[in-house]
């Protein structure tokens with residue numbers, strides 16, 4: 001059974017970022033869009049602090065559940081780690097948030113998943129908008145076989161931006177945010193495939209940032225990287241959370257402990273425990289969680 | 299150990315004999331064909347349209363033009379439909395449809411060319427004659443027939459090439475908000491570009507070498523065509539039509555026609571190989 005998170009502790013963390021939240025709230029919650037999805041809105045509390053909210057959400061591959069009955073809220077400007085043994089549905093849940101799992105035939109969902117107070121599995125949802133709001137970084141760096149510039153400019157170009165100066169600025173800003181600008185600024189025309197693995201991954205982060213998303217999903221972003229490249233990405237995550245909400249799947253417990261504020265432990269498709277990372281790692285409420293984080297399990 | 303050695307020697311002999319028969323054919327064709335080109339003069343041979351073997355005039359220009367025109371038409375039709383099929387099969391069609399369509403297209407490759415020619419004569423020629431004019435036996439008709447014949451080649455190679463594009467490219471594009479079509483033409487087809495080009499060139503090689511179906515629908519006239527509704531004779535048709543009764547210089551001139559064809563196909567294949575090697579090299583670097 002999913003263990004209810006300790007609300008007081010969460011609220012205290014949320015309070016600590018409250019200033020930030022207050023100033024950006026208006027921009028984050030698009031009132032018009034809420035009205036469009038009115039019927040779904042009624043299930044939400046008056047004012048939700050979360051940016052992502054799963055409400056008894058299940059995802060099925062055919063008849064097999066990838067995740068089931070997930071209820072959790074993910075808070076803005078924090079890093080939320082999703083941990084758990086292999087095959088427990090971490091990727092499934094993550095990939096539900098930008099609906100990239102839609103590419104798989106015969107899938108269906110139950111329950112609700114909200115991003116920015118919008119029910120993203122409702123019919124009105126515009127998938128292109130959703131995916132530009134919710135960026136994704138994959139396990140294996142997957143730059144396109146194009147130049148560095150064209151990789152980062154791809155997102156803005158999809159939005160119809162053609163003006164060279166605008167593209168140039170977006171590319172520079174995104175590369176700077178991804179801490180890659182200094183390394184590549186002199187040869188943006190170089191093929192992205194000529195970069196090192198760590199640089200490629202930061203390029204993919206820059207590419208995801210180019211559409212100015214609110215949320216960044218990362219599925220084991222460091223598992224293909226060496227320790228130095230990994231620590232660079234971790235540092236980057238640390239800075240990015242000032243501007244973005246990050247959800248990261250990782251198999252590396254130390255990494256989860258280092259980078260995240262909140263941690264969710266999944267097992268066999270269910271959410272077992274969701275709490276402050278410090279609590280999950282020092283004093284979990286659930287025996288299964290404890291076994292997992294101490295390495296006695298899976 | 300000993301057995302290995304024997305097998306190795308046996309296989310080497312087999313391989314060598316395959317290669318040597320290829321070499322022998324090449325040498326033979328060139329030996330038979332080249333002297334006449336030299337005697338007539340390359341200019342008169344390639345750049346004259348007067349083919350009167352009885353009078354010792356061997357100009358194959360009209361046939362070169364015929365072959366190129368028919369092939370170009372075929373490749374345009376084959377490329378548009380073949381690539382279209384490949385894109386639909388790999389990107390848009392539901393799985394059930396792919397299971398039916400892909401084998402169906404591959405079966406097209408197994409139909410003997412005389413059947414294509416026959417259908418062309420019976421169905422296409424009257425249609426063209428009636429609705430577009432001319433004798434019906436024409437560049438257009440041959441292009442359509444050949445286009446359908448090269449469709450399976452182009453489709454199946456393109457499908458393979460497109461499927462070889464890493465899935466992660468598609469995921470990356472979709473995750474940035476690209477629609478399926480944007481993903482297809484901005485990422486997938488770009489990544490598969492050189493392989494698709496190689497498919498077109500292999501299709502072209504097949505079209506230019508095709509004989510039977512073309513003889514049946516091209517009309518085989520020796521004049522220079524002025525429109526796509528005019529009949530033409532291709533290099534291959536010329537050889538097949540006249541081989542039976544040619545002797546002496548005439549026979550040599552037919553071999554020279556073969557040499558020309560041989561060189562054109564070699565060039566096309568080399569281009570195809572270079573392109574696909576280059577793209578394979580790129581893929582390996584990833």
Ligand SMILES: Nc1ncnc2c1ncn2[C@@H]1O[C@H](COP(=O)(O)OP(=O)(O)OP(=O)(O)O)[C@@H](O)[C@H]1O
Nearest residue numbers: 061064065066085086087088089090091092093104
């Ligand atoms: N495309 C798919 N089709 C059918 N079942 C799938 C598919 N992808 C995942 N699953 C199943 O859903 C379950 C959850 O998989 P998921 O990939 O989300 O696990 P995970 O926690 O990310 O594992 P890992 O840590 O190994 O990446 C697994 O049992 C898996 O077999």
Ligand SMILES: [Mg+2]
Nearest residue numbers: 090091092219
């Ligand atoms: Mg996974």
